[in-house]
Amino acid sequence: MTTWDGSGMSQEDFMVKDEVIALDEDDQIVGHVNKYLSHRFVPGTPRGILHRAFSVFLFDQDGKLLLQKRAASKITFPNVWTNTCCSHPLYGYERSEVDKPEDLKDGSVPGVKNAAVRKLAHELGIAAEDVPIDSFKFLTRLHYYAADAVTHGPNAPWGEHEIDYILFIQVDSSLSMTPHPDEVDAVKWVSLEEMDGMMNDNANLWSPWFRIIMERFAREWWLNLNDAINTDKYMDTVNIHRFDPPAKHRGGAGVTGLVEEGAKAATIDKSKKQGAYGKVPTIKAGKLAQLSHVDEVFAALWFKARGAFSNNLDQEDSDVAFCNDMLGKVSRSFAAVIRQLPKMLATDIVVFYLVLRGLDTVEDDMTAFDDIQVKIKLLTKFHETALVDRAWKLEGVGQGDERVLLERFSSVTAVFQSLSQGSQEVISDITKRMGAGMAEFVSKDLGQGTTSTVDYDEYCHYVAGLVGDGLTRLFVATGIEGQELLLAPELANSMGLFLQKTNIIRDYLEDYVDGRAFWPQDVWKKHAKTGQLGEFALPQFRDNALACLNELVTDALALVPDCLAYMRQIKDPEVFRFCAIPQVMAIATLAEIYNNPDVFRGVVKIRKGLACRMILESGNLEGIFSWFNKLAEGIAARVPALDPCASRTTEVCKIAVDMTTPTGKALGTSRTKLVLFSVPVLLSAAYLYRR
Incomplete structure (x- = not known):
């Protein structure tokens, strides 16, 4: 077992080196796979490989949320605003980031929290002592997928397919941070009202997981921040909330790569049926064979x-x-x-x-x-x-x-x-x-x-x-x-x-x-x-x-x-x-x-x-x-x-x-x-x- 060290590594290096935790749809661990393979939306893996992730929402004492804008150099979902930190627990490190079923049952999830501490330090330069493990509150899990079609177009070869653990934490307003330029382009503390204004501005791009979390859960939790962090009122260790992505994040090369022939051989008639009807060829006997x-x-x-x-x-x-x-x-x-x-x-x-x-x-x-x-x-x-x-x-x-x-x-x-x-x-x-x-x-x-x-x-x-x-x-x-x-x-x-x-x-x-x-x-x-x-x-x-x-x-x-x-x-x-x-x-x-x-x-x-x-x-x-x-x-x-x-x-x-x-x-x-x-x-x- 080793200690994770990201110094001197590029985004491409992380894709090959980091091993995420592969899951079945019930959040049971089935193995581990590198980030490159798990995030590829290509024929054979049209939604990548389902893996575990976390999303940290970090608030100050005034109840403002720290947002980050992902760096332009990020391979998946660059240039988008999102919550404080979004990443993956990894396999194979000395400070284990792999949670067992009993860790989820009591809501402690120390593996996910260890991963959150590691990535807050790497992405934002936040010291581990400023975000102690016991200060994080696990709230729930969501299962979603999203092709990065906004960045890479309808043939996007990249995407996310995750069971995402949502973590809330509140820190001292004097928190010190030094964002990593290869990870983060900008940060901003916002009130709920200010964030609504940003999200209504079409000039800003947002990560699909953040939109799902805000629309479905986080708004109520934010308005009741003390209960969300200091009680079990909103903690859900049983359910996995499942979501389809927004329309612009559907598709990807895993689909389009298989239907190029169909686009030539079949007429897509939207009047007939939703789904993939008309996107793949209809194979039937020719006139000579029939005659x-x-x-x-x-x-x-x-x-x-x-x-x-x-x-x-x-x-x-x-x-x-x-x-x-x-x-x-x-x-x-x-x-x-x-x-x-x-x-x-x-x-x-x-x-x-x-x-x-x-x-x-x-x-x-x-x-x-x-x-x-x-x-x-x-x-x-x-x-x-x-x-x-x-x-x-x-x-x-x-x-x-x-x-x-x-x-x-x-x-x-x-x-x-x-x-x-x-x-x-x-x-x-x-x-x-x-x-x-x-x-x-x-x-x-x-x-x-x-x-x-x-x-x-x-x-x-x-x-x-x-x-x-x-x-x-x-x-x-x-x-x-x-x-x-x-x-x-x-x-x-x-x-x-x-x-x-x-x-x-x-x-x-x-x-x-x-x-x-x-x-x-x-x-x-x-x-x-x-x-x-x-x-x-x-x-x-x-x-x-x-x-x-x-x-x-x-x-x-x-x-x-x-x-x-x-x-x-x-x-x-x-x-x-x-x-x-x-x-x-x-x-x-x-x-x-x-x-x-x-x-x-x-x-x-x-x-x-x-x-x-x-x-x-x-x-x-x-x-x-x-x-x-x-x-x-x-x-x-x-x-x-x-x-x-x-x-x-x-x-x-x-x-x-x-x-x-x-x-x-x-x-x-x-x-x-x-x-x-x-x-x-x-x-x-x-x-x-x-x-």
Whole structure:
């Protein structure tokens, strides 16, 4: 163990020499890494590496706060005003700066405080005896990330991703200091009123962490400085407060470096969907490849020739008409198969869909909420506000038609309140449970995926398994299906998980670029060489990427028996189509992406002609069995002999083939006639199963 000595070292030297404490999102230590690697926002580490930090707020006896302006020579966030001192506890020094869990539990955090004393001396020339360890008060922790896009532009290769320990301290007004010119350009003692004036002056730049701390916490603490420093009134040793950065600090080279190809290959259409949609390529079959499948061309032409859809919604009611119009605009896939449902069910499902789409829009918007607590409150209270108050609306959230949906949500509320009491109870209950689940995950750092398969399954349950539960209950509540459908709720959950896992696997790059990935770490870390999820997007790691992809596809395929068992129970033909078509599209997507390297350069789509043909042939159980049989056999035939998951993949495919073989034969004449009779209502479902 040695003593830290920064004399004669440049900012570049510190980046290489200093080892910060690497963390998981729960502030548990997972190792140590130099500042250079931890602060690089590049492909492979789009948010750098999460590490521990501290922010010192130093006050004089008059209650004035000492601000510093970071030096122009600083590599990250130069020329910005911020709190007194911001830096990192380091690993490997004699006066330990590494805190144990018990140090946090009692609020003593001696490691962070040792680091604060060291950096106050280095940056500001404040003697250690003027800032004794016992004078610091630990208050709370915040987890944030921020790309330094203000300094380095949208392709910024630098940023901060920290769990920041906030420390307050009050010192004698005669404090002596000598700022280090390579660290600090200026210092200033300010009152709260003076600081507000500075922050309102657009000529001043501010660090993103300081803005978050001031807006969320420090103002109240400053106004009650004695209580903040000398009592435990504001100390919080339990919670980690999580924040998305201001809009100008999102992005960075870790994102833009991966989407340069996408910018050329995809049209970014802000009217369609927030997040990374349109920023990565959509990979689909070319015209020649499509024309080589004559049967699919025939199926597509059949759709085109059949004309208008049937619509069982009441178009005379203005609120229902709005819902019908919005359904067609925001679903991109489900509109036709919902509208063709029996009249006593169609309106209920439209409302259910639009309510959950509104909830999903709040969850997906990564730019509208500077304070994540606002988003969490909206999600957890959506069922109590949007479904109760006919005047409720939400402005400035989402993009395109989703934004319009939330701005004019009162029409959805009105139709919801006109439904039967049973349907209202189902929709409200699912909205409540889904909102709570979404809130749990928006507070997590998902830059590197979910932490485990358990978390992955739990997320899929919240956002899709609950949909299966709600749909089943609506089928029964409206009398379309019998009570026996409620006896095995795990089957409905599996239906939802099968769809959601397919989407998550296919959308690897899109989700990664958006900063919210869902591939589980206990799976992908088995295959990764660098320990970073983003490496799979790089060509040199392609073999490892495919092995991980194939394991996740295999995990999804294990749900097939439950999905088939659920569909065996459906009796109403329109409800059957409504349930069956997404499932067939899902297994077709899994067959398309299995062992397919294109997953790591864009979003892979199945051929539209193939989608049309599957819809034509999925009108009953025999039809979907035929497709599941064929597609599972196709995956099994392509399993690489050396794939680490080869035996398991072969096994789950065999189970699917065995389950579907008795009815997995060529279409008979009677079945074809049954399917073609109601096919016109399914045109838009040819594009079904887009996330």
